[in-house]
Amino acid sequence: SQSGCSLFPHSHYWIASKRIVTPQGIISVEIKGGSIVSIVKNKDWSGKFKQVVDYGNAVVMPGLIDVHAHLDDPGRAEWEGFPSGTKAAAAGGITTLIDMPLNNFPSTVSTETLKLKIEAAEKSIYVDVGFWGGLVPENAFNATALEALLDAGVHGLKSFMCPSGIDDFPMTDASHIKSGLSVLAKYKRPLLVHSEIQSVVESHLETEDGGGDPRSYSTYLKTRPPSWEEAAIRELLTVTKDTRSGGPAEGAHLHVVHLSDASSSLDLIKEAKRRGDSITVETCPHYLAFSAEEIPDGDTRFKCAPPIRDAANKEKLWNALMEGDIDMLSSDHSPTVPELKLLNDGNFLKAWGGISSIQFVLPVTWSYGQKYGITLEQLVSWWSERPAKLAGQHSKGAIAIGNHADVVVWEPEVEFDLNEDHPMFVKNPSISAYIGKRLSGKVLATFVRGNLVYKEGNHAFAACGSTILAT
Ligand SMILES: NC(=O)N[C@H]1NC(=O)NC1=O
Ligand SMILES: [Zn+2]
């Protein structure tokens, strides 16, 4: 291993455990030069290998791939930044993340701004980091500009159907999206869409403040009803029909980010899948862990968009995930500084919308999924395999020969209280919605391309994650 990149001083070694999550009966994984070079079945294991890290009964899984994180670098590094954000990711078992094109400044919408992103990331990331580019009105009808951005290595594009909250990232409509998809088709890369369309639903909402106490969560909830998600998805489906086989945008793919509404919006997506549209959908741990009923007045740590809805909706989200109607999970880690979360004021209408979560998505998914009987294989599917596919990462997302040695080692049964004393690596720990929760699932070690980048509270000295560019 290069100097300081790894807490384990070997480049050729074996990881052993009784619970390595691959198809069957594996007891040891051989790692050499950053890749998995062999997997050894039970019967062949005789303890004869030299450098063995034996994790006993701990679970060894492919590292998590977070396809939706805002690390806010460059330009708003005080909100998060690559060093702290990727340290937190590593501590949570995430080995790859794809960074969103907004909340950093300038937004990543051109080759020039992508270059700034890459420069900010280089030598300051502890896990592998790729980038989504922004689809905005300014570039949506400019195929040359979009192609240049895709040629420069973004894994796909992201757009908003409602105001993003970021001035230099304006919203797109269906015509922009249709145009973007036609370019993406050639590259076989996805478009990720924040799917909410603002509409006035009831007269008392016309004031936009919902007409209620701004410290009450229900006031905020009413300002972003499920019909916003439904309207956006309805509109998107007029365009995704082009992605069907033989259609004008065959090869393009549309991915609905952070679905909250598990009713009509989800039904529309299911229908589109049945018709053969190339469409997937993610939801996030905060929609699976929390419900509107339990959000205290003034606790703006829970403000996000689309909003966390009621307990019945949460149940439906879990069912959809278990049924396979929701394809994958992502963090939508979208932090800011405590001052903009208005933690003292507690004004839900004015606070920054975004949940800080990146270090805890694995134990959160596992803990809240116990009730539904989730399995380790499902975790791998939702957090590694399918995200890898979405982001075009064919050498990641599974423990398999030839793949990058991106691995998380963790103890599902170990519980911990996530209080202020718990080591947290994000820049602004106080805004995290999970503080105060008791969680199950402790990450022991995280390997990125064979480097042991995190081990029980400590990170490798040097930030040796790679920027990953699409080719
Ligand atoms: N700009 C930004 O990160 N917005 C995110 N925050 C949130 O709660 N939902 C989002 O889309
Ligand atoms: Zn969003």
Ligand SMILES: [Zn+2]
């Ligand atoms: Zn987001």
